[in-house]
Amino acid sequence: MLNFNYSIPTKIFFGDGQIEVLGNEIKKYGSKVLLVYGKGSIKKTGIYDEVVNILKSNNIEYWELAGVDPNPRITSVREGIKICREEGIDFILPIGGGSSIDCAKVIAAGYYYEGDPWDFLIKKAKVEKALPLGAILTLSATGSEMDAGAVITNMETNQKLSVGHPSMAPKFSILDPTYTFTVPKSQTAAGVADIMSHIFESYFSRTKEAYLQDRMAEALLKTCIKYGKIAIDEPENYEARSNIMWASSLAINGLLGYGKGKDFRWSVHAIEHELSAYYDITHGVGLAILYPNWMRHVLDDENVYKFVEYGVNIWGIDENKSDYVIANEAIDKTREYFNSLGLPSTLKEVGIGKENLEKMAKAAVDHNKGTVGSFKPLTYEDVLNIYMASL
């Protein structure tokens, strides 16, 4: 197990009805709130009204940044910062999934930075502090509710990049599984694929002695696999929704990554980000398409043991079979599982052809200092091959 510094300060209020803490929690930090949300599904579900009523009854003033896109844009961030400065906002309250929360995080950091917030993403500037924020989660996927990172897209430059700083972690997040009852099947599936991908990114590392972390990763993977299908078939199954929701936070809050090394870099997320940057597809869908092909591409004599572990512990494949048979069966099972959730297997199915693959492969490598990922560093040719295999 490699050295690590563990700090997960976000408080979680988990469960049905936890919205009741909202007023008191906000008042610990401020009284002028910016709501950040997406295309308005929270108005249909009644969550918006619930929140607004709580704010009013607590004499908390609020402003709104609505219409945040699924791949949140830097333009929304700029707009949010403007409102915060003009109105003297002291607390940011995203309501939604990772998009709204990520957008809110960069607004919070950008508030204290004089230049353009895109500078954070292209590493021209460093985040130093951020306005406090708290999140109300309505979609289990990115885990942004319990970490300090954000991913923002710039459609002008076809870039989807990430930034993180401890000050950007939510002070608290409210996770009410009933808020995800209305999430459509396709988004539920993409969310589960996203969570599983976060777990894979930590699990497929070369740090052999982080046994505990690997078994915890398997615990979360089993949870996703068991409940993903149930949540799609029975959208109001609380047991399924609650297990998936908590898995989404634990998958990426640091628990699985601590002990795997500071410089450990993710693989498939980096490749997928170029897909979303160019085509604005759903992140979890892109991940589901790419992951089995990445697995097949990187599998080799040195790392086959890891795929054997995965196949035996997660998919119950007979450990007496030969290593490569287990590994390949495990990869097949992964694809079959994603398919069983109704997720596509190919880029064609989401309208992506050959036209930009080379450009995207080059961008993936450029955005990652020459090679992508730590498990098996990928060159330009590797990335291109994975894209080609995914067509």
Place this chain on the structure above:
Amino acid sequence: MLNFNYSIPTKIFFGDGQIEVLGNEIKKYGSKVLLVYGKGSIKKTGIYDEVVNILKSNNIEYWELAGVDPNPRITSVREGIKICREEGIDFILPIGGGSSIDCAKVIAAGYYYEGDPWDFLIKKAKVEKALPLGAILTLSATGSEMDAGAVITNMETNQKLSVGHPSMAPKFSILDPTYTFTVPKSQTAAGVADIMSHIFESYFSRTKEAYLQDRMAEALLKTCIKYGKIAIDEPENYEARSNIMWASSLAINGLLGYGKGKDFRWSVHAIEHELSAYYDITHGVGLAILYPNWMRHVLDDENVYKFVEYGVNIWGIDENKSDYVIANEAIDKTREYFNSLGLPSTLKEVGIGKENLEKMAKAAVDHNKGTVGSFKPLTYEDVLNIYMASL
């Protein structure tokens, strides 16, 4: 999954050499430190000198409370509070295992309370705030380094009771696995039994829908089982010591218990506390003796499914066997495993006879509002039967 509020604010500095952060971390909170430690093994190992040198080079003044017993006494707590008041201590630094840390926690809370600190333990007074503390861990067992609870013994009244408050959680803990290289085999074994017992207390609950928590509990149990034996055979095996050390913190920091209910009460710890209160035996040893007998006693048609889960997932017992066969084999395996670590199976082996069993059973029930534990609430007769079976 039941509702929960998650808050684990303790920072962890994990790994070889992490002591280097000590000076800077303390200075965030204070400059007059009370060291709290046990019988002086930290002087033999050199950790004491290392700490003192860091304090001196950071111009941090320090005082000492040495000689804290393995079941820390309320008398040590009183002594510590006296030093803190007389010298104007502003930070407490336990160095050791759970005993030193627990003692430090109650000193920290008692500092702000005018009455006798034993009042906290007998629920005559409530903790409201505490001096800040940070821990340097030298023994993997209680998990006190990452939680907000403490257990204190009063040898005059034969009571071993617990108290907890968020303010008592360490601000930071330094977990350097190499500090446990010198822990003797018997204490290593008792520590592993203690960690496994903490996991059992959460795992054996009736909350069926906390699937994620149960799989995480199994991840930690597997870690203990795999590395417990290795750490005893190869005391300087870093992989084993680090996995056990991190398991000790995660077993009890809340991760496994969140979602299992606020009023969920532990079983075997409550029974064991009476043993240590009367006989001052090592906590982990008492737990190892009692646990399989508790399992056998509570096993019934309603909860056998849980023992089946345990037997199949942890001990790899063939799931096609009948439920009770699996359950009983799993209990046998538990005993065999503890034995393989060199732990005793009977109270006789630790010098406990029949003489106080009735008194202890009565005390266990009295200290727990009439029945012990939530998994299957134990009456006086139940507790007595478990003690008798353990003779």
